[in-house]
Each structure stands twice: as structure tokens, then as C-alpha cells.
Amino acid sequence: xxxxxxxxxxxxxxxxxxxxxxxxxxxxxxxxxxxxxxxxxxxxxxxxxxxxxxxxxxxxxxxxxxxxxxxxxxxxxxxxxxxxxxxxxxxxxxxxxxxxxxxxxxxxxxxxxxxxxxxxxxxxxxxxxxxxxxxxxxxxxxxxxxxxxxxxxxxxxxxxxxxxxxxxxxxxxxxxxxxxxxxxxxxxxxxxxxxxxxxxxxxxxxxxxxxxxxxxxxxxxxxxxxxxxxxxxxxxxxxxxxxxxxxxxxxxxxxxxxxxxxxxxxxxxxxxxxxxxxxxxxxxxxxxxxxxxxxxxxxxxxxxxxxxxxxxxxxxxxxxxxxxxxxxxxxxxxxxxxxxxxxxxxxxxx
Amino acid sequence: xxxxxxxxxxxxxxxxxxxxxxxxxxxxxxxxxxxxxxxxxxxxxxxxxxxxxxxxxxxxxxxxxxxxxxxxxxxxxxxxxxxxxxxxxxxxxxxxxxxxxxxxxxxxxxxxxxxxxxxxxxxxxxxxxxxxxxxxxxxxxxxxxxxxxxxxxxxxxxxxxxxxxxxxxxxxxxxxxxxxxxxxxxxxxxxxxxxxxxxxxxxxxxxxxxxxxxxxxxxxxxxxxxxxxxxxxxxxxxxxxxxxxxxxxxxxxxxxxxxxxxxxxxxxxxxxxxxxxxxxxxxxxxxxxxxxxxxxxxxxxxxxxxxxxxxxxxxxxxxxxxxxxxxxxxxxxxxxxxxxxxxxxxxxxxxxxxxxxxxxxxxxxxxxxxxxxxxxxx
Numbered sequence: 001x002x003x004x005x006x007x008x009x010x011x012x013x014x015x016x017x018x019x020x021x022x023x024x025x026x027x028x029x030x031x032x033x034x035x036x037x038x039x040x041x042x043x044x045x046x047x048x049x050x051x052x053x054x055x056x057x058x059x060x061x062x063x064x065x066x067x068x069x070x071x072x073x074x075x076x077x078x079x080x081x082x083x084x085x086x087x088x089x090x091x092x093x094x095x096x097x098x099x100x101x102x103x104x105x106x107x108x109x110x111x112x113x114x115x116x117x118x119x120x121x122x123x124x125x126x127x128x129x130x131x132x133x134x135x136x137x138x139x140x141x142x143x144x145x146x147x148x149x150x151x152x153x154x155x156x157x158x159x160x161x162x163x164x165x166x167x168x169x170x171x172x173x174x175x176x177x178x179x180x181x182x183x184x185x186x187x188x189x190x191x192x193x194x195x196x197x198x199x200x201x202x203x204x205x206x207x208x209x210x211x212x213x214x215x216x217x218x219x220x221x222x223x224x225x226x227x228x229x230x231x232x233x234x235x236x237x238x239x240x241x242x243x244x245x246x247x248x249x250x251x252x253x254x255x256x257x258x259x260x261x262x263x264x265x266x267x268x269x270x271x272x273x274x275x276x277x278x279x280x281x282x283x284x285x286x287x288x289x290x291x292x293x294x295x296x297x298x299x300x301x302x303x304x305x306x307x308x309x310x311x312x313x314x315x316x317x318x319x320x321x322x323x324x325x326x327x328x329x330x331x332x333x334x335x336x337x338x339x340x341x342x343x344x345x346x347x348x349x350x
Numbered sequence: 351x352x353x354x355x356x357x358x359x360x361x362x363x364x365x366x367x368x369x370x371x372x373x374x375x376x377x378x379x380x381x382x383x384x385x386x387x388x389x390x391x392x393x394x395x396x397x398x399x400x401x402x403x404x405x406x407x408x409x410x411x412x413x414x415x416x417x418x419x420x421x422x423x424x425x426x427x428x429x430x431x432x433x434x435x436x437x438x439x440x441x442x443x444x445x446x447x448x449x450x451x452x453x454x455x456x457x458x459x460x461x462x463x464x465x466x467x468x469x470x471x472x473x474x475x476x477x478x479x480x481x482x483x484x485x486x487x488x489x490x491x492x493x494x495x496x497x498x499x500x501x502x503x504x505x506x507x508x509x510x511x512x513x514x515x516x517x518x519x520x521x522x523x524x525x526x527x528x529x530x531x532x533x534x535x536x537x538x539x540x541x542x543x544x545x546x547x548x549x550x551x552x553x554x555x556x557x558x559x560x561x562x563x564x565x566x567x568x569x570x571x572x573x574x575x576x577x578x579x580x581x582x583x584x585x586x587x588x589x590x591x592x593x594x595x596x597x598x599x600x601x602x603x604x605x606x607x608x609x610x611x612x613x614x615x616x617x618x619x620x621x622x623x624x625x626x627x628x629x630x631x632x633x634x635x636x637x638x639x640x641x642x643x644x645x646x647x648x649x650x651x652x653x654x655x656x657x658x659x660x661x662x663x664x665x666x667x668x669x670x671x672x673x674x675x676x677x678x679x680x681x682x683x684x685x686x687x688x689x690x691x692x693x694x695x696x697x698x699x700x701x702x703x704x705x706x707x708x709x710x711x712x713x714x715x716x717x718x719x720x721x722x723x724x725x726x727x728x
Binding site: 247248249251252253254255256257258259260267270271344345346347 | 431433436461462463464465466469470472474477478479480481482484491492495496527529540543
């Protein structure tokens with residue numbers, strides 16, 4: 001896309017710098033607001049609901065704690081202090097790290113400190129960091145698959161509207177959109193892992209450990225996840241392409257004597273893909289926060305499973321951390337989408 | 351006697367050969383359209399968007415095609431460019447462009463002529479320009495499709511063209527995007543794009559409809575200047591008789607996919623012979639009228655192209671249809687010469703039409719005509 005003739009060249013892109021700077025400033029502001037809201041949900045709302053700091057602290061310690069232990073935690077997490085101070089400590093922790101000190105018990109949580117899980121006796125961030133590659137591998141691999149196949153099928157369907165190909169593709173797409181991952185995933189596992197063990201013993205293996213095994217074990221989860229999204233994208237692309245190919249500027253391109261293939265790719269697809277870029281960024285950002293169903297189905301310990309376990313264990317620091325991280329991904333994805341959008345569509349550049 | 355002769359001609363028409371212009375030899379003019387029919391099969395029936403249209407056009411001449419929405423003007427022009435290819439359209443007849451027949455030609459060959467030997471300007475320049483590409487790039491693309499030149503050369507050509515069509519600071523504005531242009535400038539850019547390959551035939555489909563009134567005249571002037579300069583043949587498609595009066599040498603009036611009147615601009619404006627043309631003239635806004643008269647609308651609505659009214663398609667709206675004792679409802683009128691080179695499709699006897707025009711229609715239009723003559727006299 002960057003090399004195509006007619007795409008915006010240097011002067012246009014240079015004009016985008018103020019736009020990008022503005023978006024960056026807004027993004028930082030947005031992240032701050034997200035942190036405030038998240039913080040408020042976990043600390044302000046319980047207080048408004050009438051919980052005192054002791055009751056709040058109870059949720060942070062193990063089962064059947066002694067009152068003394070609860071008080072220690074209460075002091076250690078600073079629940080006895082005003083909310084503004086607590087929020088300040090929370091943000092400070094993300095940037096500088098935090099010390100959790102209560103009497104003789106000293107705990108250091110290095111930056112970025114998203115909290116300290118007392119149930120697991122370790123800071124939240126390293127735990128999330130070790131689960132992130134699983135989710136990222138899943139999300140990015142599947143994203144490539146669904147983007148390529150979804151849009152390709154959508155374009156072909158649009159160009160061959162009403163043919164057998166179109167009807168078949170849209171029928172399968174409807175199935176893809178309707179079938180939940182825990183169904184398609186389990187069917188895929190049953191067929192290709194147990195009945196015909198092409199992919200036996202599916203589990204996550206690090207990319208750096210064994211790239212081949214990494215890819216082989218991820219093929220089933222990738223396809224399962226991509227099937228759902230590809231179906232969605234095929235339908236979106238088809239609709240967008242049908243609309244675009246009816247535009248006046250397509251008629252102009254044909255009136256110039258341009259070859260039909262170029263009319264479709266250069267004039268039709270370019271315009272039809274713009275909304276796809278937007279949705280793609282959002283979907284990818286959301287997935288990076290945890291592909292819950294896929295991870296669960298294929299027992300891969302990524303951020304999604306991390307979240308499920310954190311909720312089951314009522315581990316507030318973990319939930320807070322993963323919410324912040326997921327929000328971060330969505331905000332960043334939005335930023336990238338905005339910039340991409342400006343690259344693609346000159347009308348939003350200024 | 352005269353009546354019997356016309357009946358004979360009508361009978362021959364029903365047996366085929368609907369237009370007197372049709373002949374089989376390749377033409378010597380630039381464009382010769384013969385019995386063009388464009389039909390679209392739909393679920394509701396066959397839409398006869400264009401049904402037996404014939405006309406010819408020489409280099410340096412301008413033809414105005416006039417008619418309401420749905421009369422088949424645009425469909426005709428798209429058929430000439432071969433832009434119905436890939437749709438459900440069924441096209442028959444002949445389109446001769448400079449000695450080559452296009453209807454039966456290989457679409458790839460027609461594509462090579464498109465934008466090159468024949469080009470088109472569309473109605474709405476904002477939606478007709480691609481929003482994601484700069485104006486310059488779109489002109490460069492059009493030029494390089496048919497000319498094997500470097501990007502730099504094509505760019506220089508684009509700047510030159512933009513300058514020629516009156517874009518100020520063309521050298522910098524060539525990199526602007528369509529949304530940064532005003533409506534008039536966009537249409538100028540469209541014209542520059544259409545002219546990029548120096549076409550011999552330029553079709554302008556309602557080129558001023560989407561523009562400000564103040565800009566319309568400028569664009570029309572530009573088109574006629576460029577025509578004089580490039581010597582191309584121009585087809586102006588419009589529902590605005592004022593535009594036609596200003597630019598056209600010949601006028602083709604279409605109704606319900608058929609030609610109802612065809613002649614020189616003088617013929618059609620000074621002695622129009624078809625009741626539909628009278629209606630168009632009556633509903634035309636004219637600034638030269640002395641009194642602020644009412645415009646006289648044509649009663650009724652344009653005909654359905656699926657269930658075209660029997661006989662003359664205009665008869666349900668025609669105030670003179672009864673004068674024929676039912677012929678208008680039963681028999682499709684033939685295009686016949688009312689004067690040499692002036693063809694009209696109407697069942698009214700020629701003498702009757704002349705009488706109605708001079709006695710009824712002209713005076714009703716002519717608070718203005720008399721006033722103009724009075725002014726010109728001293």
C-alpha cells in the first residue's frame with residue numbers, strides 16, 4: 001500500500017506530523033482517564049457502597065485471615081489514607097515502582113507496578129508479562145489469517161455477487177459468525193488432535209524455545225479464532241466493496257479506460273478497506289487484552305485465562321492490572337488506527 | 351392524401367427499420383449512432399432505457415441531448431463509452447466512432463478508446479473524483495493509461511492542463527485533494543482529466559447541474575473555448591434548454607428512451623414541432639422575459655420505461671393527443687422530416703403543428719420574443 005503510485009507522498013505525510021502529535025497528546029490524556037476510572041471502580045465504588053477500608057482489605061488477604069493480618073494489609077496498601085493519595089500512589093507505582101511496607105514486612109514492586117497480588121505473593125506485572133506472549137501469539141497469528149482470508153473472500157464475493165461462490169462463501173460466513181469458539185474449537189480439537197492426530201498435544205510452546213512447535217501448536221487455535229473473525233470480515237468487506245464499486249469515482253476510473261483489475265484494486269479496494277482498518281485495529285486491541293474463549297478451549301495460559309482465574313479468586317490487584325493493560329491495548333490500537341486512517345484518507349489529515 | 355402517405359410510412363416503420371437515418375455504409379462523420387437500443391432485464395420486466403436512438407455528429411460540432419430524468423440521455427452516453435459492459439444491459443444497434451463500430455467490438459478495444467479518443471465529464475465532480483487521490487495523480491493516471499510517458503512528463507502535462515482550465519497556481523494545487531477544491535474547480539479538474547488525452551469526442555453529462563449558478567456559465571464558456579481550441583466533437587447532456595441554446599449546434603430531444611425531435615438548434619428553438627419540446631420551452635426559466643410570467647409545467651410524470659404508454663409515449667401528457675382521433679394511443683409515431691434535417695416524431699399533421707406553434711405556443715412564450723424584437727429594432 002505504501003508503494004502504490006498515487007498514494008500520498010512526502011508532502012502529505014509531513015503535513016501529518018501535527019496531527020500525530022495531537023493524537024499522541026490525546027492518547028496520554030485518555031490513558032490517564034482510563035486509570036482514574038479503573039481506580040475509581042475498584043476503590044471508590046466499594047467505599048460509596050458503604051464498605052470501610054477494613055472490609056476492603058479483607059478482599060486482599062487469603063481466606064480466614066486474622067484481624068491483625070487484615071489491619072497490616074490495610075496499612076500496607078494504604079486503604080486508611082484519602083483516595084487522592086491512594087490514586088497518586090497507584091500512578092506513582094506504575095511509573096516509579098512501589099514499596100509495600102507494613103512493619104517488618106517489606107515488599108518492593110518494581111515499575112511498572114500495577115499492584116501486588118497477595119494471594120500469589122508477587123507483583124501483578126511480571127505475571128501478566130509472562131502470559132502476554134501467549135495471547136499476543138494467538139492474536140497476531142489469527143489476525144493475519146483473518147485479515148487475508150476475510151477480505152479476499154469478501155472482495156471475491158462482491159465481484160461475483162449472486163454466483164455459487166458468493167452464496168457458498170456467505171453461507172459459511174454466516175455459520176462462522178454464529179458458531180461460538182468453544183464449539184468450533186472443541187470440534188477442531190476432536191478431529192485434528194484426537195481422531196486424526198495431525199496436531200497432537202496442543203499446548204503453548206514459546207516462540208524462542210522452539211519456533212516450529214510454536215507455530216504447529218498454534219495452528220488450531222489460530223484457525224478457530226480466525227474463522228470467527230474472517231467470517232465477520234468477509235461480510236463487512238463484501239458489503240463495503242459492493243457499495244464502493246457503485247460509487248461515481250469508479251465510473252470515472254472506468255471512463256478513463258483503466259483496466260478493470262486496476263479499477264477494482266486501486267480505486268475500489270482502497271476505499272472499501274478503510275472501515276476494515278478501523279475495525280481491525282479495535283478487534284486486535286481487544287484480543288490482546290485476552291482471547292478468553294480461545295485460551296480456555298485450548299488450555300493456553302494467556303491473559304484471558306489470567307483474567308478468568310483472577311476473577312474466580314477475587315484477586316483485586318490482578319483484575320485491576322489486567323483491566324489497565326487491556327485498556328492500554330485498546331487505546332494504543334485506537335491511536336494506530338487514527339494514524340493509519342489519516343494515511344489512507346487525506347480528508348481526515350488536517 | 352397526405353394522411354394516407356403518412357400511414358404508409360408508419361406501416362413501414364412497424365415492419366422494422368425505425369429510423370430514417372439508418373444506412374449500412376460506414377459513416378464519414380466522427381460519431382454515428384444507429385438505432386441504438388439499451389435494455390435492462392429486471393425482475394419487474396424489461397426496462398427499455400434507450401429504444402431506437404439514431405444521430406450523428408461531426409468534428410467541431412456540439413450536440414445537445416435534452417430530456418427529463420429517465421429519458422435515456424445518460425444511458426445513451428454511457429453506451430457510447432462502453433460503460434454498460436459488465437452490467438445486465440442488452441445493447442443492440444450500431445455506434446460508429448471514426449470508422450469503427452463499438453457495440454460489436456471487443457470490450458478491451460473499446461477500453462483503449464475510452465479516455466483516449468472519447469472522454470466524459472460527469473455530473474457531480476465531488477463524487478466523481480476519488481477522494482483518496484490528489485487531483486494531479488488522477489489526471490496523471492488518466493494520461494498515462496494511454497500514453498507511455500514518465501511520471502514527471504505526465505505531471506508536467508497535468509499542471510499544464512490544470513492551468514489551461516483555469517486553476518490558479520496549478521503547479522502547487524496539482525497536489526491538492528478533491529476536497530480541497532471548490533465545486534467549480536473540481537469540475538474544471540474533471541474537464542482537465544477528460545482532456546488529458548486530447549479526445550476527439552467529449553461527452554459532458556449534466557456538467558453544470560451540481561454547480562453554483564454563478565459557476566455554471568464559466569464552466570460552459572470553458573467547454574466551448576476548449577472545443578474551439580481542440581476541435582473535438584462535444585455532446586452536452588442536459589435537462590436545461592438554456593445550456594443547449596448557448597452551446598449546441600444540433601439538438602436531440604429525448605422522451606421515454608426515444609428521439610422525439612432532432613434538428614439544428616435554430617430548427618428546434620425557432621420552430622419546434624413536438625408538443626414535448628413546446629412543454630420544455632414553456633417550463634424553461636428565462637431572464638430575458640419582460641413580465642414575471644408563470645412557468646408552464648408539463649402535466650403528469652415521466653413514463654415508466656417498463657410499461658411504456660401505447661402509441662406515442664408522450665400521449666398521456668400531451669394536450670393535443672385528442673386531435674388525432676386515437677392514433678396517438680394506438681400507433682408509435684415515426685421520426686419524419688418536418689423540414690430538411692429537422693426530424694419530428696408526432697402524429698399531428700405538419701400544418702396543424704405549425705398552426706399550434708405560431709398561434710398558441712409562441713405567443714404564450716413570447717412576452718419575451720416581442721420584447722426582444724422591440725429592443726433589437728431601434
